[in-house]
Amino acid sequence: MRRIFKFSNVKVMVGAAIAGTKEGEGPLSANFDVIEHDAYFGQKSWELAEGELQSQTASLALQKASLNSEDVDIVICGDLEDQCFASSKGAMRSASSMLGIYGACSTMSEALLVSSMAISGGFAKRVMSLTSSHFCAAEKQFRFPLEYGAQRPQTSQWTVTASGAIILEHGEEENGVYITRGMIGKPIEMGITDANNMSAAMAPAAKDTICEFLKLSGESPENYDLILTGDLGKEGSRLMKELATEEGVDLSGVHNDCGLMIYDTERQDVHSGGSGCGCSASVVASHILNEMKSGRLKRILYVATGALLSATSALQGQPITGIAHLVEMEVR
Amino acid sequence: MDKNEYKKYAKKTAAKSPVLKDCVIAFLVGGGICCIGQAFSSLYSYVGLGDDTVTTFVPITMIFLGGLFTVLGLYEKLAKYAGAGTIIPITGFANSIVSPAIEYKTEGLILGVGAKMFVIAGPVIVYGTLASVIYGLIYYFFGGAV
Numbered sequence: 001m002r003r004i005f006k007f008s009n010v011k012v013m014v015g016a017a018i019a020g021t022k023e024g025e026g027p028l029s030a031n032f033d034v035i036e037h038d039a040y041f042g043q044k045s046w047e048l049a050e051g052e053l054q055s056q057t058a059s060l061a062l063q064k065a066s067l068n069s070e071d072v073d074i075v076i077c078g079d080l081e082d083q084c085f086a087s088s089k090g091a092m093r094s095a096s097s098m099l100g101i102y103g104a105c106s107t108m109s110e111a112l113l114v115s116s117m118a119i120s121g122g123f124a125k126r127v128m129s130l131t132s133s134h135f136c137a138a139e140k141q142f143r144f145p146l147e148y149g150a151q152r153p154q155t156s157q158w159t160v161t162a163s164g165a166i167i168l169e170h171g172e173e174e175n176g177v178y179i180t181r182g183m184i185g186k187p188i189e190m191g192i193t194d195a196n197n198m199s200a201a202m203a204p205a206a207k208d209t210i211c212e213f214l215k216l217s218g219e220s221p222e223n224y225d226l227i228l229t230g231d232l233g234k235e236g237s238r239l240m241k242e243l244a245t246e247e248g249v250d251l252s253g254v255h256n257d258c259g260l261m262i263y264d265t266e267r268q269d270v271h272s273g274g275s276g277c278g279c280s281a282s283v284v285a286s287h288i289l290n291e292m293k294s295g296r297l298k299r300i301l302y303v304a305t306g307a308l309l310s311a312t313s314a315l316q317g318q319p320i321t322g323i324a325h326l327v328e329m330e331v332r
Numbered sequence: 333m334d335k336n337e338y339k340k341y342a343k344k345t346a347a348k349s350p351v352l353k354d355c356v357i358a359f360l361v362g363g364g365i366c367c368i369g370q371a372f373s374s375l376y377s378y379v380g381l382g383d384d385t386v387t388t389f390v391p392i393t394m395i396f397l398g399g400l401f402t403v404l405g406l407y408e409k410l411a412k413y414a415g416a417g418t419i420i421p422i423t424g425f426a427n428s429i430v431s432p433a434i435e436y437k438t439e440g441l442i443l444g445v446g447a448k449m450f451v452i453a454g455p456v457i458v459y460g461t462l463a464s465v466i467y468g469l470i471y472y473f474f475g476g477a478v
Contacts, residue, residue: 145435149411
């Protein structure tokens with residue numbers, strides 16, 4: 001059964017984001033804590049590079065919060081690499097205990113949901129949600145070698161090289177940004193098999209989670225400053241809004257998408273927009289938290305979307321299952 | 333919208349590649365690569381190499397250039413605009429072998445470079461060989477009669 005989880009006392013302590021060169025050339029450049037121009041992050045392989053990226057982001061978040069690794073009860077982390085290799089490398093330096101999760105590009109909202117449950121349920125005092133993606137590691141695993149000469153279809157998305165970390169803590173009455181409610185996504189498969197159009201597979205899941213949440217909570221889109229999806233890009237955002245309109249929900253004035261925000265889609269040649277676990281994570285952990293802390297955004301829904309395919313399932317022509325997890329964030 | 337309708341709708345309304353522009357660029361670049369090959373052929377004939385040697389040296393030269401431009405990171409940049417124009421000529425074949433060799437260097441010389449080198453070109457070799465066998469059989473049985 002779909003249900004809304006109501007969280008109490010889940011406060012956002014700090015966010016940290018590290019991004020690569022291309023992301024650093026995008027519109028959110030000034031918001032990232034660090035822009036790293038070495039795509040290898042000083043490592044020998046793309047897989048290790050992503051691990052290092054995630055590790056540095058986690059350390060940075062601890063440093064910004066003036067904490068050491070023992071002060072955080074759980075690190076909940078994920079990425080796109082096989083068996084979440086980057087996370088197991090990335091959490092090494094900063095986790096006293098670790099939960100690895102996989103939700104493709106929806107991993108950050110999934111991590112925030114599980115983190116909020118742990119804090120709200122009284123099982124942890126501080127939890128870090130941490131995800132990453134790396135363009136080169138993702139290309140190697142899901143598509144072609146980097147130097148292979150192939151054209152990308154217009155519906156394809158560009159995997160973001162970035163990582164975002166958010167430390168949540170048990171907070172009582174202090175002012176700040178709180179995670180107030182959440183909803184776990186339903187896996188939805190609508191027959192889309194094209195791995196170059198993953199956002200078409202994710203759009204129905206995003207529509208479902210948003211519309212179900214609004215229906216069950218009795219809220220309307222106007223009650224929010226922003227309904228932020230993660231990585232639907234141009235294609236998926238259009239489809240999602242059209243599907244919502246069919247159900248009588250107009251999201252046009254209030255919706256934006258992390259995959260559209262992180263790049264200048266006209267200038268940066270990313271076709272439909274950005275994607276990857278690190279995309280919405282780095283956008284929310286930097287730009288969105290800054291906007292909330294400065295009061296420009298007061299109440300938002302963050303709905304990261306994931307395309308649950310593997311390199312093998314894509315080769316077998318299996319339809320892609322989409323998922324979207326939601327968290328409600330509020331300034332108090 | 334049910335599943336079938338959605339699938340069709342998503343496909344129908346998806347952003348399309350500029351096919352005409354892609355074809356024109358593919359034609360020009362692919363043609364350009366072939367002209368370079370022809371120039372080498374003429375050059376080798378001019379310096380006095382025999383026909384057999386020329387037909388061996390031209391592919392060797394073009395494969396070398398395809399590999400070189402892949403390593404320099406330029407082939408992929410050209411291919412982004414040229415598409416089939418850079419895939420079809422023999423330089424594209426070189427690119428499809430050299431690019432995984434670079435990518436899988438980190439997995440070692442045996443299971444990385446050695447095993448993965450043909451991950452893209454493998455099917456071309458397999459089905460190219462198969463097609464040549466079929467052609468050979470047809471030629472063997474009916475070649476004399478034609």
